[in-house]
Structure formats: C-alpha cells, structure tokens
Amino acid sequence: MGARGWLFDIGKCTGCHACEVACATWNATGAVSWRQIVKIETGVYPNVGTRNLSMPCLHCDHAPCLQACPVAAITKRDDGVVLVDQATCVGCMFCFWACPFGVPQFGAEGKMSKCTFCADRPAELPRACEEVCPTKAILSGEMHELEALAARSGGERVGGPAGPAMFVIR
C-alpha cells in the first residue's frame, strides 16, 4: 500500500466540530482533542469571508516529530501513518516544538497523543472524522488517488519541507 493521507475541502467545511467529537469518541481520547477546529473571519463589513480548518495530524513524509523524539517513541508505518508509543514516550514535548502544525497533545498523564489515522480501522473504512462529517469535507485515502481528486478541483498539497500528507481544496 502507498502512503496515505488526507484531502480536506475548505469550501465544504462549516467548522461544526462533529469530526472532532467523533474522533474523540472512536479513539477514546479523553480530555484531549486530536482535531483542532479553527474558524477565521476576515475582511471588513460587508465584504467578509471565513476560512474553516479542521486539523488532524498530517502524517508528514519527513515527520519532524519523529526526528525530534529523543527516545524513538514515534514511528512511521509503511502506509505513512505516524504513531507514538505511549509506553516509551517520556513527555519531553520536543515533538510539540518540532511539529509545524501544533499537533501533539498532552493529557493529564503527560504523554503525547495524537491522531492515529484511526489506526485500528482497515484502509477500506472511512476514518471516524470522515464518516460523520455532515458535508463530507474530509476524505482519507492513498496519496496518489487523493492527488488526482485534488487536481480535479484545483486542490494543492500542503507545502513545507516536512511533506505534510494532506491536499487542500480552497
């Protein structure tokens, strides 16, 4: 299987947080949230615009968190999914400083946790966030398939040296 990642359609996201809650329920994340939802209003009345973002882990090609981890608690699966082993994690937060997107979360026990791409779900199933999204703004899949889909709608891959595994349609 090739590398997997996300296709996020900003035009369809309403910033409703349903994905965040579905993720928390399926993955039993407790007090931390593995998806960060941001709503940004821009412009001057009456020329106003909004951008909604729903940010999971972007499972980067060259994951800075993985490179920064001093105890090798972070690994990358063959399908590109970046995972953290909480038993090994020492809670030093180096990954948090290294991540360009502020993804790593730290709960009461001080260990890092983050989006696992619903690690236990087979590839043919949608991720929890993806299946509950009321407007189907989130799509998961293999990067080469997503690239083709994104191209059809003028979407682009999120840039940067880390190689984030997400395409965005604006």
Added chain:
Amino acid sequence: MKETAGTTEALERLRDAEMTPGICYVCPWTCPTEVYTRKGEIVYVRGNTRASTKGSRCVKGEASHVLAKDDNRLKHPMRRVGPNRFERITWDEALTQIARKLTGIKATYGPEAVAYLWHVDPNSVFAQLFLTECYGTPNYYGHTSACEQDRRLAALTVLGHVFPVHDYENAKFIMLLGINMLGANQNLFESRGLLAAVAKGARLVVVDPAFTATAEKASEWIPIAPGTDGALLFAMAHVIVQDKLYDEAFCRQWTHGFDEFCRHVVARGYTPEWAAGITDVAADTIRRLAREFATTRPAMLETFKGLGNYANGLDASRVVYILDALTGQVDGPGNLILKDWAPLQPPLSIPEARKTKPGKPPLHVAMGYPLAPDLPTQLLPKAILEGTPYPVKGLFFQCTNPVMSEPNTALYRKAVQALELSVAIDTYFSETAAECEFVLPEASFYERAEIRQSLAMPPEAIVCVPALAAYHEARPVYDIVRGLAEKMGYGDLFQWNSWEEWGRRIIKDLPTDLDTLKKTGFWSGELTYHKYTRTGFATPTGKIELMSEAFAKHGYNALPEYRDRQVIPDEAYPFQLINSKFEMHCNLTTQNNPILLRIRGENWAEINTGDAARLGIRDGDRIEVASPQAAVTIKAKVRAGIRPGVICVRHGHGFGHWQGIAKGRGTHINPILGTNVNPISGGIGYNECKVRIRKASG
C-alpha cells in the same frame, strides 16, 4: 466520498460491539443513527449509513452519548416540597397523586383545564391518545410558537403542506432568508446537498443581518436591515409581475388568486425603490435577484424561523412560498419538496365508547388564533393566572423548558407556580421542573423504543431500538402514560408485553416487517416529484393559495401585506437585538455536556467592528445589554460579519446552577424580551427588541 454503507459489521468486529439502530433526539430533526454498544456501554455512534444521513452526525448528536452515564440526569420521581426542595417518591406514589389531581381538575373545571406541552416529541403520541381521547382535553401541543410557527402557517396556507423539505443538491439558484441551514445543523442530507450544489456552481444567496455559517458558503451575502425581509420579497414579486417573469401556465392551472396577487403588489407600490428604503438593499440588487431567481431553473426560495422572529414574519413567509409558486418552482427536482409521509398507524386505538369528547374548543382557538398551527405559548400565563380564555390548571411539560426558552421569564415562572397540577417529564432537571410539583425522569433515546416519520425527501419511517438498559428509574413516556391510564380506569387500553407489540401496529401498512426494521433502522419509499399533479394541494381550493381562502374566512387579509416590524431602535435604545443558535445546543440534553462545553464554554453577543470601536468595546469584553424591560451582561464578540446597529446574541447558555458543569457559564437573554406574538400565527417575536449596550463595569 468513501462508502460507509455495509461497514457496520467491520465496526462491530473492531470494537467487539453490537450495533443497534437508533434515532437521535437531541433535536427535532431526528436523524437515524447506528449505536455501537459493548457490555451495556456506548462505544461509538454514527449516522445510519444506509439512510439519508449516510453516516453523518452533527456535533451535538455525536457528543450525546455522554447522557447515557451522566450523573446529573433525573434518576427517580420527585415531588416538590418547597422552593428548590424536592423529595424522592416512588413511581406508584407519583402516578397515584397525579391521577387523583387529574380527576379533581376534570370534575371542577372540565378536562380542557389540562394541557400537555412537548418540545421534541419522543413517544408523546401515547400521551396524546390518553389525554385527548380518554381524558378529553384537546390541549396537546408542541413548541412551534417558539420556532417556525410563521413558516409552518405560511407553508400550510400557501402550499397546503406542514413541513416542506429541500432538494438543494439539484438546485441552480438558492436564496435563503432567515434560515442558517449550515449553522443550525438541521437535516444533514440537506447540508450536504446544499454544499454539493454550490460546488457544482449553483448560486447561493443568503439574506441575513449576520454572516452565518451558511453565508460563508454563499455566492452573495445580503446583510439586510433586520425584520424587513418582507419588503425585499414583495419587491421581488413586483419585478416578477411587472416583467411577466412568472410561469403563467403553472399559475393559471395550479394557483388561486394569481390575478389578484399581481394587481395587489402593483397597486400597493411594492417596487424595488420602495423596498430599498426599508431594507437597505439597493433597488438594482433586488431587481437582479428577482430576475436571477425567476429565470434560473431549478430554483428555490426558503425561510425558517428567522422571519418569524418579527411580528411581520407571517406575511413575509407567505411571500417566500408565493414566489416559489409564481415561478412554478414547487415540488420538482431542485425545489422545495412537499414530502409524502410514510403510512404509519397509531400504536393503539381507543374504542369510541371509551372516548371523552372535549366540551370546549382547543386553547389556541379559544385564544382567538384559529389558524395557529400550534399553541401560542406566550399566552399560557394569561390562561393560568387570569383564566382567559378559560382556566388552565394542570400542565405537563415533556422535554420542554418554557421558563427558560420563552420571553418574559419571570411571568412564565409565576404562571407555572400557580398551577394546581404541574408535571415535568424530562431527562434533566430544568428551570421549569424547578417550579413543578412532580418531576418524572424520562428515558433517553438510547434507552427506549420508537417508530416515527423521518424528514428525508422520500416517505421514510425510522426506528429507535433501545440500545441500553434503563437509566436508574427513568421510564419512556409510553410506560409513564400506561401507568397513568391504569390509575384512571383505562389500563386495559394501554397494555402490551413489549414495545414490539405496538411497534407492529404502527408499521402494519408498511411493505416490510419489524424484524427487518430492527436491523436496518429505517424503511424508505420512493421519492416522487410534482405529486400535486395527482393529488392537488391540501388547501381549501386544492391549489396553491396566493390569496388565502382560510385567511379571508377568519377575517384576515386574504392577500399578504407588508408591515413594519413592531419594535424599532431609537435614540435611547439604538440597537436591534437578534438571536441565533449555536450548532452545539438544543434542549436540555446538551447543556451539561462536557464535550460540548469544552469546545465552547459560553455564549456571546456579536457586535459590528465599527460599533464596538465607537463604544470602546473590545473582543471578549463583558458588556451590558439593556432593553426597556431589563438588562443582562454577556461576553462581546466583535466581528465584521454582523450588520452595524444589530446585536446578535447566541442562545443556549446561561442555564441554572443545578446543572453540574453548566453552572455559571454564559448568559440567558430572554429576561430582557417582552411579550410579542404574531396576531394570526401566535408565533413569538424573539427579535422584537431594542437595546442599548455599554461596557460592563468591573
């Protein structure tokens, strides 16, 4: 979109769980769900993947599994023994005492002195059958006057349909006024359809003083002056009539009052220039919108609660549907859908010999609102406190909290306190329950059964199979009503060994069986368009009524008129107060939800950037919002996306101290609102309020 249908078994395996089809009852849109449980606990919930939800769920529904184990829920029946003091009683004590009081009220005042109010209607059909047919009161009502009362009466009057739904996906021009489809999380298939239409290039025009979640996705946002939508709509009609952009063949065949309506809008002078002065929308813009709407096919014009928030909302809502009719855009692909209902039967039938006929008309008729589709609930305190139009002595509040949700909080509280019998049936304690003599714990939608209509486009029945065992002593309404019936000599009519018994009666006319439904969660019929060509419209004339015969019969204007809203800001109170809901909240079941409160802990008042700068208010400041009636303090949200001169308060917060973590969070705005009721529909004018604001001290 990745296919979700057929993935149920995979999820069951992954979580060692069992899927039970359910219905989410956090709000009245009742989405069908799949509830995954393991060892009696919920591990995951998603939308029903085969039904119209296609797996989707809104945020408040998705977070609602919390209530299955929430320690703050009502656990056993209680009786009030003093202010904020309740004692635990048994179900038998509660039902015996309520039955005794019901018998006493009937003997002294007649059965009409008892009314039943619900908000979301889980199983309340059992209460309806018992109270209206056995006990003999016609007063069984919902919450519509606090919501889309004007829209509902407009749809009934013009189109003869109680609740049109929407084929957004196939529309090429969509204009929405006073409806925040995407922010209010209504029918989820409609949200998806609306954005799919936009992605395909449909024009979406959103008319709203606030830049809503729906406006975000619009091709054009029209920040209209609040409460003036009617003028914009009449002017669009004027353009369509003057330029003969109507579908004349359709109008001649399927509408009543076509010539009269056309002459009326011209004679009244409802021109774009006239409307521009009222709405603050340029005449050229109005002209362009009218032409775009009338010449694009398929097109849709729609409203919901927004217009009805003003005293002039009923006629404005009528013109919405009149415009849809003038252009022939009714019940076709990409139009409003006058949906067919699934052929469901009552769960039980009361023999004629056992029925009690009411001696008085229903309250809404006696109050002088014969066309109101639901009780004008703002007039209940008058019935209770003054006996007008006739005394109301007993009230049931099922899943409804009018002391909080209605304007005039203090008056409503006083009215509930004055009742001889007051019963709250709910999953949570509430401000209304706090004033009731009896508080009965209701089972949540994870713990009870139901079969009901869905709000999908085709005729569809949905099934809720109990996923969890009972929560403490909480009971479904069907069991509560059975208990009351037993105490009052009707027990033999309300008997069943399991819910499946009455469930089979409900679905006896469906081409399926209960065992199948218990697996799939729904039955869906065929979606058909233009049904009126076979059946006509369910109006007095059988046609779409541009001119209403029912209105004429009751002495109202048969043709809609434009009137100003009632409350206009002035020098002392220079802002119009409007309200909108959060996607996070509906009813009591969301108020104390830790997931939802973590995402958004309190509500706020939105104020335009320029207004805020002038008043020295910064984002996040606490501000005082004062009406002529009262004042509250609330957090300010300074934004560009709100019309100057308008304050938009998001509601759903500021509930009582008794609700665990919700305590002290946010502001309840209703105390500053006065009574404002539409004179025909009885709908509540929540936005008929002028306020002044200032930075709160300290």
